[in-house]
Amino acid sequence: xxxxxxxxxxxxxxxxxxxxxxxxxxxxxxxxxxxxxxxxxxxxxxxxxxxxxxxxxxxxxxxxxxxxxxxxxxxxxxxxxxxxxxxxxxxxxxxxxxxxxxxxxxxxxxxxxxxxxxxxxxxxxxxxxxxxxxxxxxxxxxxxxxxxxxxxxxxxxxxxxxxxxxxxxxxxxxxxxxxxxxxxxxxxxxxxxxxxxxxxxxxxxxxxxxxxxxxxxxxxxxxxxxxxxxxxxxxxxxxxxxxxxxxxxxxxxxxxxxxxxxxxxxx
Amino acid sequence: xxxxxxxxxxxxxxxxxxxxxxxxxxxxxxxxxxxxxxxxxxxxxxxxxxxxxxxxxxxxxxxxxxxxxxxxxxxxxxxxxxxxxxxxxxxxxxxxxxxxxxxxxxxxxxxxxxxxxxxxxxxxxxxxxxxxxxxxxxxxxxxxxxxxxxxxxxxxxxxxxxxxxxxxxxxxxxxxxxxxxxxxxxxxxxxxxxxxxxxxxxxxxxxxxxxxxxxxxxxxxxxxxxxxxxxxxxxxxxxxxxxxxxxxxxxxxxxxxxxxxxxxxxxxxxxxxxxxxxxxxxxxxxxxxxxxxxxxxxxxxxxxxxx
Numbered sequence: 001x002x003x004x005x006x007x008x009x010x011x012x013x014x015x016x017x018x019x020x021x022x023x024x025x026x027x028x029x030x031x032x033x034x035x036x037x038x039x040x041x042x043x044x045x046x047x048x049x050x051x052x053x054x055x056x057x058x059x060x061x062x063x064x065x066x067x068x069x070x071x072x073x074x075x076x077x078x079x080x081x082x083x084x085x086x087x088x089x090x091x092x093x094x095x096x097x098x099x100x101x102x103x104x105x106x107x108x109x110x111x112x113x114x115x116x117x118x119x120x121x122x123x124x125x126x127x128x129x130x131x132x133x134x135x136x137x138x139x140x141x142x143x144x145x146x147x148x149x150x151x152x153x154x155x156x157x158x159x160x161x162x163x164x165x166x167x168x169x170x171x172x173x174x175x176x177x178x179x180x181x182x183x184x185x186x187x188x189x190x191x192x193x194x195x196x197x198x199x200x201x202x203x204x205x206x207x208x209x210x211x212x213x214x215x216x217x218x219x220x221x222x223x224x225x226x227x228x229x230x231x232x233x234x235x236x237x238x239x240x241x242x243x244x245x246x247x248x249x250x251x252x253x254x255x256x257x258x259x260x261x262x263x264x265x266x267x
Numbered sequence: 268x269x270x271x272x273x274x275x276x277x278x279x280x281x282x283x284x285x286x287x288x289x290x291x292x293x294x295x296x297x298x299x300x301x302x303x304x305x306x307x308x309x310x311x312x313x314x315x316x317x318x319x320x321x322x323x324x325x326x327x328x329x330x331x332x333x334x335x336x337x338x339x340x341x342x343x344x345x346x347x348x349x350x351x352x353x354x355x356x357x358x359x360x361x362x363x364x365x366x367x368x369x370x371x372x373x374x375x376x377x378x379x380x381x382x383x384x385x386x387x388x389x390x391x392x393x394x395x396x397x398x399x400x401x402x403x404x405x406x407x408x409x410x411x412x413x414x415x416x417x418x419x420x421x422x423x424x425x426x427x428x429x430x431x432x433x434x435x436x437x438x439x440x441x442x443x444x445x446x447x448x449x450x451x452x453x454x455x456x457x458x459x460x461x462x463x464x465x466x467x468x469x470x471x472x473x474x475x476x477x478x479x480x481x482x483x484x485x486x487x488x489x490x491x492x493x494x495x496x497x498x499x500x501x502x503x504x505x506x507x508x509x510x511x512x513x514x515x516x517x518x519x520x521x522x523x524x525x526x527x528x529x530x531x532x533x534x535x536x537x538x539x540x541x542x543x544x545x546x547x548x549x550x551x552x553x554x555x556x557x558x559x560x561x562x563x564x565x566x567x568x569x570x571x572x573x574x
Contacts, residue, residue: 008473009383011376011486018380021373021457024450025399028410031420035413084293091289098283104290111301115511115555117528118548121535122304125311125545128321148300151293209403212513212528216535226405233409233518242413245406256401260394 029249036242053243063244066228070208073139073224077146078154078203084147085154085203086196090188093162111149119149120216127217137219145217146207153206154199157263161195194262201259205252305552312545320539331542335550352530352547359527360554362441363509366448367456370505371498373449374456378497379490381457382464393461400454408518411447412438415519439521447515452508456501463497496566503562507555527551 036054040047057063085108092104111119123145131137169191173183211226218227225248232241315328338349381392399407414420417434425431437443467490475485491498513528520526525533527547534544 006476008476009469011379011482014376014379017373017376021377021453022395024373025396025453027420028407028414028450029399029402031413032406032410080296084296087289088293091286095286098286100287104294107294107297107302110297113555113559114301114305115507115528115551117511117513117531118308118552119301119304120513121531121544121548122308123300124535125541126304126307144296144300148297151297155293205401209401209405211403211405226403229405229409230514230518233405233412241409245403245409249402249406252402253398256398260397264390 032242033246033249035239036246038239038242041238053239054247057240057243057247060240062223062228063225066223066225069139069222070224070226073142073146073214074204074207076143077150077207078200080143080147081150081203082154082158082196082200085151085199086158086192088151089155089158089162093159094165094167108155109152112152116149116212120213123213124216131219139222141217141219142214142222142224145213146210149210149213150203150207154203157198157202158192158195161192161198165191198259198262201255201262205255205259209252308545309549312542312549314542316540316542318539320535320541322541328542331540331546334540334543335546355525355527355530356550358441358524359510359512362444362448362526363506363512365445366452366509367502367506369445369449370453370456371502374453374460374501375498377457378460378464381461382467389465393458396454396457396461400458404451405514405518407451408447408515411443411450412519415443415446438519439524441520441524443519444512444516444524444526447519448509448512451515452505455504455508459500459504460494460497463494463500467493499562499565503558506558510554510558511551 035046037049037051038045038047039050039052088104088108092101092108095101123141127141127145131141165188169187170183173187174180178186209226210224211230214224215227215230218224223231225244229241229244311322312331313327313329314322314324314331315326316330317323334349335352336349337346339346377396381389381396384392412419415437416422417436417438421437422431422434426434437446471489471493472485475489480488511528512526513532516524516526516529517532520529528551531544531547531551534540534547538544
């Protein structure tokens with residue numbers, strides 16, 4: 001006699017709502033990508049498959065400049081943030097609680113707590129004055145601002161990695177008369193590497209994606225790819241913006257996939 | 268013995284000193300480019316407004332804070348509530364709350380769905396939620412624009428089906444902002460919910476059914492209380508960025524449907540009223556802090572209950 005199986009995990013309608021959620025998450029992105037390959041000049045009428053908007057975007061010098069600027073800022077911000085976060089993580093993990101530890105946590109995570117628009121206008125106030133006083137208005141301000149909000153993101157995976165390592169290997173190195181620096185170079189750092197790479201990649205993506213703080217801190221002619229796109233969306237929209245967005249999207253997906261696999265390796 | 272204890276203590280101070288030196292670069296960068304400027308902004312909110320933007324440096328004035336909530340009539344000097352500002356504040360709070368509720372309604376079943384898949388496929392579902400999460404916010408907002416525009420996917424589809432003749436005007440309304448925020452912040456709800464549902468002990472649910480509970484009461488009296496920390500964490504993660512949203516209302520709401528973020532920007536742009544902009548920014552930050560405190564209190568309470 002066949003007994004009907006009672007699935008204790010099922011809830012009525014949940015699967016439907018879950019599928020709806022995934023549709024909601026992917027339909028807009030899919031639309032955006034499809035219209036990037038549209039041959040017609042409009043983003044609403046389909047005129048056949050074409051790569052012309054990618055070519056157009058690639059040859060647009062404003063896009064080239066903005067893309068290059070985005071990459072330069074993201075690279076420096078992520079590199080500095082990851083170095084600072086690595087040192088801070090070593091100082092705040094694998095230790096008995098000490099005075100000031102809570103303060104450090106709060107401080108390092110502060111950029112996550114404050115709405116971006118608030119940080120953006122606060123930086124506008126300070127940097128606009130600094131620009132007048134020093135006469136310098138280069139990319140340094142953007143790199144500094146990006147570094148600050150990248151630190152908590154770089155810090156997270158590095159700290160997680162450190163907490164999963166115990167101190168036995170470092171103690172063994174010290175027992176074998178390694179200096180603290182040698183222990184760090186030859187033992188801690190190689191073990192920590194996956195965390196550092198993950199932290200760098202997170203920081204890089206976060207910097208690359210930033211719109212709000214960049215929009216308020218940048219001087220004239222310092223558009224990054226996101227702020228360039230924001231300006232374009234305000235004006236008439238051609239599939240060129242779709243093409244830029246699609247290329248950007250592809251880069252993010254590659255980075256996130258790589259991050260996913262690096263993170264999975266450690267277990 | 269005493270000397271040994273002394274050297275130990277000396278070593279300890281040495282370690283603590285080294286720990287502060289190691290954390291110094293991170294702390295200094297965050298101070299210079301995040302925390303410090305907030306204090307400067309606080310000072311600016313108490314200064315007189317400059318004629319062409321900026322402030323009259325060092326000149327104390329409460330006008331900025333006054334005009335967050337009140338306005339003075341130009342002709343007869345009567346003081347009334349600043350209805351424009353209050354309605355924007357109300358819209359921000361209302362839209363953020365509705366966004367939070369909608370993301371719970373969609374996110375809860377989704378997280379449950381993922382948590383009940385076989386172990387090896389769960390990772391793929393989580394990955395599918397993570398990809399939109401790491402996709403540029405502006406790109407996602409722009410993608411939403413293409414769905415809800417008058418010539419967008421929804422309107423084209425509804426017209427093709429003959430349901431409507433005239434396109435639905437969704438863009439540049441509160442609905443557009445709402446759609447955008449739900450879409451953009453949904454992953455922020457699903458991920459913490461999933462994290463708490465992953466640990467769900469299904470033997471408890473089985474016990475519930477053994478004791479003749481229906482599906483609804485199992486959900487209501489077993490599942491929801493157990494994953495409550497995840498619901499609260501997700502709600503905070505969605506509510507806070509919604510309240511401070513700037514890009515979404517700017518792109519989807521047009522110039523009329525402002526939220527607090529856009530009101531702040533206006534004071535530093537065309538409004539040329541930096542003290543007011545600073546004061547609104549601090550108001551927004553206080554609202555966020557209140558939400559965070561609420562979260563911390565609730566989290567520690569439920570943490571204490573469950574050990």
